[in-house]
Amino acid sequence: MQYPSTQQPLTIKLINCLGRGLRAVGIAVPSLAPQSLLSKAKKQTGLNDFGDESFLSALDQLCTSLNKQARLSLIGRIAAQGMLIDNLKIRLQLTHYRKQRPEVAQQKIKRPIFVLGLPRTGTTILYELLAQDPAHRSPLSWEVSQPMPPPHSDTFSSDSRITEVEKVLQKTEILAPGFKAIHEIGSQLPQECVAILASHFMSDQYGATFFIPQYREWTLRQDMAKAYAWHYQFLQHLQVDYSKQRWVLKTPPHLPYLDTIVNQYPDAAIIHTHRDPMDVMGSISSLSCTLHSAFSDDIDPVEIAANEVIFFSEMLKVGMAQRDAMTDKDSRFFDVQFSDIITDPIAIIDNLYRHFDFDFTLEARQAMQNYLNHRPRDKHGTHQYTLKDFGLSREEHTHLFQEYNQRYGF
Helix, strand or coil, X not given: CCCCCCCCXXXXXHHHXXXXXXXXCCCCCCXXXXXXXXXXXXXXXXCCCCXXXXXXXXXXXXXXXXXXXXXXXXXXXXXXXXXXHHHHHHHHHHXXXXXXXXXXXXXXXXXXXXXXXXXXXXXXXXXXXXXXXXXXXXXXXXXXXXXXXXXXXXXXXXXXXXXXXXXXXXXXXXHCCCXXXXXXXXXXXXXXXXHHHHHHCCCHHHHHHCCCHHHHHHHHCCCCHHHHHHHHHHHHHHHCCCCCCEEEEECHHXXXXXXXXXXXCCCCEEEEEECCHHHHHHHHHHHHHHHHCCCCCXXXXXXXXXXXXXXXXXXXXXXXXXXXXXXXXXXHEEEEEHHHHHHCXXXXXXXXXXXXXCCCCHHHHHHHHHHHHCCCCCCCCCCCCXXXXXXXXXXXXXXXXXXXXXXXXX
């Protein structure tokens, strides 16, 4: 596999060639300096209040890693600047709107479901199935990308932002050919919580998009209380004009912040999916290389994979330690093996509803079965890779997951 893909459009290659010329003479444009980004966001919105400013240290750390480690192409710098400014604008707009409508802060988030586990372990299929329950709501890509104004129940399925966001998302396949075969995207698909946390700038959305291991390692050791407080406020905003019985939420990087999640959401129900880590590290590495190559011409698959193995093994260790410290872990968590998800996902849903004392209605069961019946496999092509492609092997890397493997039978 070649990164960037040989299928990347010539226009993109020419723009990035120009960027290499600029870098050769010491010119790095556009700017990824925090103060410049903050100023642009204020100017574009006409707003000045970002709310809680604890995010500033994370923004500074992120910009440092982007400038020093990400080896961004010109397209990459343009995309990174746009992403950061967009998330700063979201902070400004949500903070302003919250002051205009006091009822937003009065919204209660009750008994949310969190789906977590390593990527490629069945989290997505469980997440999408749970979202079919009429009592549930998952944040969709379009409303997370453009949360202003809050989505309304009357226009939720016809909002003009759906089409706008879809057009933006489809550009990913142009920048990173083959990405959709690895990870499906769409404006009306459930979005991961990394996209919500991105506007607090302590989110692995950035680590998954760009090669910034220093930032990733830094986030693993931070107090995430303010980040998850922002996460809560974001959900309050999304549900003020359209609420259901409970939220269903998902992202693998929730794993090392279980204690913070439980502090912010005391009645959270947590589903943890499991699979032999070395069965997924090749796929994770392929996904990262493909996405990174949209924003960098300097991709080292072996280096990227080595960092992925370290990051996710550490994430599992931290998560296990936090879970072990919880006195209510038996009732709060529901563990799911990937093999069982593949064999009979509806049976798994039935069991987890019983575990958490949720009502698995006939309507919900039928909606989930209908979703499975119409969910095509590999509709965007097949995802092909080997561990060897990324310098990985079971003999050399399995030991990093030893504690996890012993606990969950791998």
